[in-house]
Amino acid sequence: MKKMLNILGFLFISIQLFSIGNESKTFESLEMYSNILGQNIKYSICLPAGYDTSKDEYPVVYLLHGLGDNETAWVEYGRISQIADKAVEDGEIVPMIFVIPQGFRGYYVNFYDGSFNYQDMFIQELIPYIESNYRVKNDRQHRATIGYSMGGYGALILPLMNPDVFSACVPLSISVRTDEQYMTEDPKGWDDQWGRIFGGVGTYGEDRITEYYKQNSPFHIVANADPKMFSQLNIYIDNGDDEQTLAFSNEELHILLRDKNIPHEFRVRNGGHEFRLWREALTNGLRYLSDAFENKPYRGDIIPNLSIKTELNQSLKTIEIAGKSYEHFTPIGYESSSRLYPVLYIFSDLQKPEKEHIITFINELIETTEIPALEVLFIPSDEKNLSNIIIPSMENEFKARKGFRFRAIIGIGEGGENALISAMNPEQFTSCAIFDASGDYEKIKYTFLEIGPKSLERTWFYIDNPDKGPNYSYNGKIHMLFREKSFYHEYRVSEGEGGFPWLINRLEEALKFTANKIHR
Template sequence: MKNNVCLSLILCLLVNLAGYSQSAVFESLSFDSQKLGRKVSYSIYLPSDYNTSKRNYPVLYLLHGYTDNETNWIHMGQMKTITDRAIANEEAVPMIIVMPDAWDTWYVNQYDGKVPYEDMFFEELIPYMEKTYRVRSNQESRAIAGLSMGGYGSFLYSLHHPDMFCACAPLSAAVFDDSVMDTRKAKSHKDLFNRLFGPGDEHWHKNSVEKILSDWDENKLPNIRYYIDCGDKDGLLEGNFQVHQIMRQKNIKHEFRVRGGGHSWTYWRTALPEVLKFVSQTFSRS
């Protein structure tokens, strides 16, 4: 009798486990890029009901920072744990999160055409994700966010392609004015930034968040919700504050948060729940 009871309990447990779905993260997958002539690695988060439903999901492209890769949001940012919790608490909707590797490209097309990363992102990466996974392909279901270099990249992409995203959340974005860029091209990142932006200011101005915003036509405001977050001890705060002021002058709606903290994963881990909530609210409006 006791054995039968134990067996029944085990069977019930197995049935329950079989019906219980968990989210999944697949690290360092890749696809072949014709534009770059190499494989592009990416990691992806799939929500818990992905394998048990047939519906399509909104997508968040989550960009990494300088010297990082497609795995850092997972291991350092605790992305899966934070996203699982937000969805379970109904603070975020189930979504797919794509984390591509960008190496040290700063997400731009290199000035000499040798590494057209931005073209690859929009002409190959996004179509590949929409063909391979059940990703919704409309603007209202596509968001972008990132930290530091990835914050710059997310900002830049939202301005270069304002019809592609419904929400943009740059965290500690590496946005600079001309004077800071001139210093970096001359000293701290001389080889890198000269390789990316070339001599002179022409290509830099095409990719300068501040310059693009300053020149923005106020009669054609982007239909994008912005959430900008930077720590009060972050060396990039000044650039983020300047962008905030320009956006106010241009009447571009946005949220600007300055919280206690610096340029660190401790800060970005606390920012991610708010990003997920923000983009989910934007998805839900569509």
């Protein structure tokens, strides 16, 4: 009996030791001495489960923190171990080591006067130190960066200036400025944030655009470099649509990269300058890096599965208005009830099977009470008689509830511009959503400024477009125009080139946005 207890005790201890050896481990605020900076540099490190019980080597990701934070930020606020452990456990990513260096307030570059050569320290000392003291794969393919805000700048500028060192990067909410922003920013804040690093303290306007600044500006680097220089660099940029200054600069950077045909991923999601957004970005950001480490094409972002029934409860019907035919959807109970309904008007040139697919999805959301019962009327992209003929007919003959609050509009592709122009008629529509819209930006800008944001504040706008679609500049400029005028809207950029499969995956959020405004 005693022998049996000893055996069980030995097995219990062995299991405990094995479990401990198979847990991920985080070590905070370790130190490395830098000869280049003449001081200790703190860093935190997260080692994957199994590190102590194997002889495996691992890819390494350098996690960079924002201005005012330190080497513990990604551990505490970013929850990097929790998120990465779960992703490894689910088979979404390969195990990897995370290093979080102390970044001070230096934007991860060398200072113009040579007083603080942080980037030299990073490349010449930190990376060799990590590769000498931890089992990391010491080649370009297995090194990457992730960072937020100031760290987003670092996560991008380090690979741009050292494309032979890193294979991939995930910059989040990049604290970067266009030249226009850089030249006009408040002198007090500018001197402290930028002038001390890139030179030009006490200057304003073009005098701030020093040669040293150009050498360290992602805009100037990308604009002046041969695009082939970055053909092997994997870039995944993520930003929040509620950002202030960074809404403009990140969007302009995306447009520049597209114009230069430099491959990259670009996302804009709901949120501002906050850790919630950056934590959520890790789900796809880590998948992106994992694929790069394995030299595989990116699998793509995780998209929630859409549960759509194969058969309609109500079919798409054709109605006549002023001698023209339109396809019309009505919810269950329309024929037998005397109640009135909100109407969603959709400008598009979709084929009937695509319209039926959309109606199937809308019907499902109505049945699950996620959106209210409503009618849908499909109208051509170039329809000119919506306000003066179609709406009065719908409200007089087809049980449409009267009043702008019960009218919503969606524009798809070429129908996007017509939807925007229609919605810019004050208090005619409660909301307007556009998907991969195309058109004349100057026409939209003129109409918006002529009418004035104040007159349109009761109409909500929603803009969604694919990051690799042809209309990236048109949609991005409308977003920046609205942000410049502090005009409320929601803006999304998601993965893809556009087309109907992309649209159907993006439709749900916009429909719920519309429903919230109808029943606000």
